[in-house]
Amino acid sequence: MAVDITDRAFISGLIEKEKAASRLGGRWLVVPIIVLAIAYLTPLYxxxxxxxxxxxxxxxxxxxxxxxSLAPFIDNVVQAWTIAHLGEAALNSFSYALVGAALSVAFAAAAAYGMTRLTLIGSNGWFMLIFTGTLFPFQMYxxxxxxxxxxxxxxxxxxxxxxxxxxxCIPFPLLVLRxxxxxxxxEVDEAARIEGASEWRVFISMIVPNAIGPMIALFLLQFTFIWNDLLFSSILANGIEVRSIMVALQSLQGTYSTLGPNVVITAxxxxxxxxxxxxxxxxxYFMAGLQLGSK
Structure with missing residues (x-):
């Protein structure tokens, strides 16, 4: 039997069926959402x-x-801070992360400017040479x-x-900034050169301001990477004077293993x-950098 697709009753029935199917599908979606929420919130709790x-x-x-009570929290903080020397370790990690992230993004920006704005012989080859180092696991170094x-x-x-x-930390920012x-x-830098600006002035005054969002996003990513590093800092700088905060955290479960999980988790x-x-x-700036990078 032929169906009249212009019939209002028929169209209304289709709409109601679609709504019912959507409601049923929505109810089933609640279950995995609740499971994921519990899995995420349990460690925080x-x-x-x-x-x-x-x-x-x-x-x-x-x-x-x-x-x-809430009183033991202060004692946990004091124990973590004094026994693991968290203050010195935090200053070390902060200096590594701040200076390391800033320099890596600055060097990557200068290299990206040279590869995209200057006439360099084999610029693509230089880029591949720098970026190829990230293809291998860091452990092999x-x-x-x-x-x-x-x-x-x-x-x-x-x-x-x-x-x-x-x-x-240079290769990844180089890829993004390039x-x-x-x-x-x-036309932006050509207009500046017509006005007599040097390459350095074009780079600082014209290119960097137009890419400040991605540069800050990259700085945050590299800062977090350096701050969280345990692999290299535990091998190359495990002395108390220069060790990072991650090595200090590791010491709470090594030399000072008698401490309870309450102190370790507080640290x-x-x-x-x-x-x-x-x-x-x-x-x-981070969100603006991500939006620019997605375009």
Whole structure:
């Protein structure tokens, strides 16, 4: 039997069936959303109930039970701060991350400008040579670096760690900024050159301001990478004077293994504060950089 598709009753029936199917599908979607929310929130709940427990209370109670009071938190902070020397380690990590991320983005920006704006012989080859280093796992560089650093005396030195981080963090910003600079119209810098601007002035005054969003986003990513690094810092700089905050956290479970999880988790919370605050302070530029990079 033929169906009249212009019949209002027929069309209304189709719409109602579609709405019913959508409601049924929506109900089924609630289940995985709830499961994912529980899986995400449970570790956070465990963190916040643990940092307010003393070692004795943690051993006596269940891991997910609420603490008796908030007072043990201060003692946990003091123990984590003094025993693991978190203050010195945090300053070391902050200096590594701040200087390393800034220099890597600056060097990558200068290299990207040269590859996109200057007449360089084999610029694509230079780019591939620099970027190819990221195709291999970082672990394969550890042994050559260790022997090389031992020969030149860079083990357990601030400059040695900074050198590693800057070298590791240049390729990815170079890839992103090379594409960002290529998207900037050449009329901008050509007009500046007509006015007598040097290449340095064109780079600083015309190109960098047009790519400030991606550069800040890259700075945040590289800062977080350096701050969270444990692999290189534990091998090349494990002395108390130069060790990073991640190595200090590791020491709480090694040399000071008698400490309870309440102290270790409190130290972990402290170590996450700087990166969170930095992201909050620069989130506007970070989101703008991501939007520009997606175009």
């Amino acid at each position: 465990y963190l916040f109930v643990t940092i307010f427990k003393s070692s004795q209370e943690y051993a006596r109670k269940g891991v997910l039970e609420l603490p008796d 550890l042994v050559p670096l260790l022997f090389g650093y031992q020969r030149v005396g860079l083990i357990n030195t601030w400059f040695g760690m900074l050198l590693v981080y800057v070298a590791m 594409n960002s600079f290529s998207a900037i119209t050449r 972990t919370l402290i170590s996450s504060i700087p990166t969170v605050l930095l992201f909050i302070a620069l989130r506007k």
